[in-house]
Amino acid sequence: xxxxxxxxxxxxxxxxxxxxxxxxxxxxxxxxxxxxxxxxxxxxxxxxxxxxxxxxxxxxxxxxxxxxxxxxxxxxxxxxxxxxxxxxxxxxxxxxxxxxxxxxxxxxxxxxxxxxxxxxxxxxxxxxxxxxxxxxxxxxxxxxxxxxxxxxxxxxxxxxxxxxxxxxxxxxxxxxxxxxxxxxxxxxxxxxxxxxxxxxxxxxxxxxxxxxxxxxxxxxxxxxxxxxxxxxxxxxxxxxxxxxxxxxxxxxxxxxxxxxxxxxxxxxxxxxxxxxxxxxxxxxxxxxxxxxxxxxxxxxxxxxxxxxxxxxxxxxxxxxxxxxxxxxxxxxxxxxxxxxxxxxxxxxxxxxxxxxxxxxxxxxxxxxxxxxxxxxxxxxxxxxxxxxxxxxxxxxxxxxxxxxxxxxxxxxxxxxxxxxxxxxxxxxxxxxxxxxxxxxxxxxxxxxxxxxxxxxxxxxxxxxxxxxxxxxxxxxxxxxxxxxxxxxxxxxxxxxxxxxxxxxxxxxxxxxxxxxxxxxxxxxxxxxxxxxxxxxxxxxxxxxxxxxxxxxxxxxxxxxxxxxxxxxxxxxxxxxxxxxxxxxxxxxxxxxxxxxxxxxxxxxxxxxxxxxxxxxxxxxxxxxxxxxxxxxxxxxxxxxxxxxxxxxxxxxxxxxxxxxxxxxxxxxxxxxxxxxxxx
Numbered sequence: 001x002x003x004x005x006x007x008x009x010x011x012x013x014x015x016x017x018x019x020x021x022x023x024x025x026x027x028x029x030x031x032x033x034x035x036x037x038x039x040x041x042x043x044x045x046x047x048x049x050x051x052x053x054x055x056x057x058x059x060x061x062x063x064x065x066x067x068x069x070x071x072x073x074x075x076x077x078x079x080x081x082x083x084x085x086x087x088x089x090x091x092x093x094x095x096x097x098x099x100x101x102x103x104x105x106x107x108x109x110x111x112x113x114x115x116x117x118x119x120x121x122x123x124x125x126x127x128x129x130x131x132x133x134x135x136x137x138x139x140x141x142x143x144x145x146x147x148x149x150x151x152x153x154x155x156x157x158x159x160x161x162x163x164x165x166x167x168x169x170x171x172x173x174x175x176x177x178x179x180x181x182x183x184x185x186x187x188x189x190x191x192x193x194x195x196x197x198x199x200x201x202x203x204x205x206x207x208x209x210x211x212x213x214x215x216x217x218x219x220x221x222x223x224x225x226x227x228x229x230x231x232x233x234x235x236x237x238x239x240x241x242x243x244x245x246x247x248x249x250x251x252x253x254x255x256x257x258x259x260x261x262x263x264x265x266x267x268x269x270x271x272x273x274x275x276x277x278x279x280x281x282x283x284x285x286x287x288x289x290x291x292x293x294x295x296x297x298x299x300x301x302x303x304x305x306x307x308x309x310x311x312x313x314x315x316x317x318x319x320x321x322x323x324x325x326x327x328x329x330x331x332x333x334x335x336x337x338x339x340x341x342x343x344x345x346x347x348x349x350x351x352x353x354x355x356x357x358x359x360x361x362x363x364x365x366x367x368x369x370x371x372x373x374x375x376x377x378x379x380x381x382x383x384x385x386x387x388x389x390x391x392x393x394x395x396x397x398x399x400x401x402x403x404x405x406x407x408x409x410x411x412x413x414x415x416x417x418x419x420x421x422x423x424x425x426x427x428x429x430x431x432x433x434x435x436x437x438x439x440x441x442x443x444x445x446x447x448x449x450x451x452x453x454x455x456x457x458x459x460x461x462x463x464x465x466x467x468x469x470x471x472x473x474x475x476x477x478x479x480x481x482x483x484x485x486x487x488x489x490x491x492x493x494x495x496x497x498x499x500x501x502x503x504x505x506x507x508x509x510x511x512x513x514x515x516x517x518x519x520x521x522x523x524x525x526x527x528x529x530x531x532x533x534x535x536x537x538x539x540x541x542x543x544x545x546x547x548x549x550x551x552x553x554x555x556x557x558x559x560x561x562x563x564x565x566x567x568x569x570x571x572x573x574x575x576x577x578x579x580x581x582x583x584x585x586x587x588x589x590x591x592x593x594x595x596x597x598x599x600x601x602x603x604x605x606x607x608x609x610x611x612x613x614x615x616x617x618x619x620x621x622x623x624x625x626x627x628x629x630x631x632x633x634x635x636x637x638x639x640x641x642x643x644x645x646x647x648x649x650x651x652x653x654x655x656x657x658x659x660x661x662x663x664x665x666x667x668x669x670x671x672x673x674x675x676x677x678x679x
Contacts, residue, residue: 056653057653057655058277059653061651063284065677065678066284066676068672069673070284070285070286072668073291074291074311074312075299076290076293076299077311078092078292079292080096080290081540083096083097086222087221087222089547089585094661094664095312096251097242098238099665100238100253101211101234101238102236103209103210104156104205105201105205108271109277110275115271120136122134122137122205124610133191137189138156138188141263141267142267143263144263146237146259147215149212157180157189158213158217159210160173160180163207164178164179171207176194176195176197176207179191179192180192195608196608198567198609198615215229239264240283240288241253241255250290251290252287255286260282277656278653279670282668282671283668283669285668294510297510299311303329304319304323310644310645310660313660314641315331315642317374320377328647330643331641331644332642332654332659334642335640335655335658336386336658337657338558338559339558339634340634340637341633342364342503342555342633343554343556343590344357345550345589345591346595346596347594350463351553352596353463354629356462356466357631358411359431359444360530360554361633362430363524364633365517365520365521368413368517368520369513374636378636378638379639380636382411384623385623386637387402388637389562394623395408395452397620398620405452406448407452409448410443410627412446422528430443434461436457436460436461437628438457439451451628455625455628457597458598464487465487465488466486468484469484473493476526479526481526484529485530492530493531500531500532501525502553502554503522503553503555504537504542504554505534505536505556506536506542508536515534522534542555547587548585552589561662565616567619569619570604570607573593573622575592575600576593578591590631592629605618606621606622648674649671649673650671651671651672652667653667
């Protein structure tokens with residue numbers, strides 16, 4: 001799978017990647033391909049239906065009957081950011097780079113078990129020590145650099161030493177180990193960990209792309225452009241070459257046919273050959289052509305017109321039935337590998353108060369977003385863990401109802417008598433009473449049973465004294481509001497250098513549904529008496545302000561390719577990943593743990609736990625505390641409907657997590673032209 005951003009020793013040894021918040025990038029849905037008569041596909045947030053059914057589709061094709069060939073046309077809504085694997089920060093680059101590189105270990109797309117890749121077997125020793133040891137063996141054949149150079153074991157040593165020497169922000173494996181060397185015993189290599197890592201086989205052994213020493217040695221990696229330095233793009237041992245990278249318009253991957261047939265596929269490991277959902281011997285395609293459309297709407301229209309065969313992410317909800325009714329195309333169902341959310345800057349007062357963030361969340365109309373704007377094709381968010389990776393979610397750990405347990409409903413929209421009109425007085429009273437949603441109780445008119453684990457929020461009462469008085473802010477005067485909030489006697493603009501709280505939004509022309517939802521949220525907050533404003537901003541500009549300079553109040557964003565084991569929580573919310581120097585990409589953009597509450601102790605304990613059952617419980621507890629502290633307000637998990645030209649291409653695997661990105665390697669490895677299949 002495309003390896004995912006994994007800043008500061010967390011995540012799942014892969015890398016998480018940013019997605020535009022409204023693009024439906026990673027999503028969750030029924031196993032199995034939908035049929036043309038699939039009319040009851042619209043499960044709403046309170047009726048998730050079978051959205052977390054496990055099990056991928058079974059492929060029943062003999063690879064010997066597949067004649068290689070064909071080009072898949074793949075649409076992208078946004079421009080990729082870099083062809084440099086150490087700098088690439090978005091899913092749109094990742095899908096192009098995925099075929100180029102191999103990693104030490106892989107992950108079974110159905111069971112999430114760690115499987116061999118470049119490394120064949122491994123062992124953890126001294127697990128009870130402060131700095132455990134990993135020993136592992138590597139493949140001796142079946143790998144060649146795509147520039148014709150011979151693959152050497154020293155390239156493995158170099159790849160890991162590169163991480164230690166450079167500490168690239170897009171990866172975090174360098175935080176988890178302090179030394180790699182050739183082993184002095186019967187193993188090939190030895191890694192000395194810098195701390196206990198519960199998912200060491202996935203996080204460390206799968207945490208570094210294997211890069212060629214003869215290309216990277218001596219270069220300034222932060223200014224290295226592999227498409228300029230090499231005639232056929234980045235050099236890796238994977239089955240593909242990224243031969244074209246024009247970020248504003250297109251990318252192209254060409255598969256290494258001779259290499260695949262004579263070396264790569266012939267030496268594939270046994271687990272792939274035995275897998276019921278995978279076809280060994282691929283990739284069978286000649287190429288993938290990526291075209292950048294600069295927005296979701298033009299990309300979707302291009303697909304419906306037949307100009308492309310598939311595109312990144314889930315099909316927009318309003319277009320799903322149209323696609324189903326169109327001959328020759330269909331939607332492939334899968335699971336969400338991430339989520340979309342609104343992030344609060346916990347460094348800025350009054351956003352550094354858990355109580356204030358909770359009150360803001362009460363005014364976001366979940367039903368308006370889920371049912372009216374998204375047609376039921378997303379699920380209301382709660383925890384920062386996709387239900388597609390439900391094993392560590394609190395409901396799964398404690399035997400509750402997935403997605404609908406009352407413990408997950410603490411921050412539902414506060415409407416008058418359950419309606420659309422915001423319950424302004426209830427939210428004002430919540431603030432003036434100094435309440436914080438924590439243990440069992442009634443908050444702004446709604447009952448909360450407390451958390452499954454019994455964990456409470458970081459605060460038991462408000463950080464500030466909230467009152468309401470006459471309206472001073474111009475934006476509230478224009479909105480006709482009767483009262484304005486005071487925070488320790490100051491208005492919000494007085495506290496924030498003269499500014500209202502700014503809600504960043506993607507350009508409305510690109511994300512119209514998101515713009516409508518945030519505009520309504522703004523109006524609801526204004527009715528409470530909280531001065532807020534919206535500011536449209538381009539995706540790539542937003543990522544810089546959020547993850548590098550931290551110049552924001554509230555922003556919309558999403559993550560794709562998160563961890564099935566819960567370790568992504570450490571990336572997103574541990575204080576060590578907050579990036580206070582503003583010089584490098586920081587996963588913990590909100591500054592949570594530095595200010596506005598902390599779950600550091602819970603996260604560190606969970607991250608070091610090697611027992612899977614204990615680790616799941618520990619991450620679930622941390623997840624509940626983060627949910628209450630609300631550095632993120634989880635907006636949704638999408639119901640994944642990946643559009644595909646099924647008349648032309650076969651071998652597509654359904655029922656797995658995020659087939660368009662997180663398991664993109666599974667899809668391009670399996671796909672074939674139907675006309676090339678021997679009868």
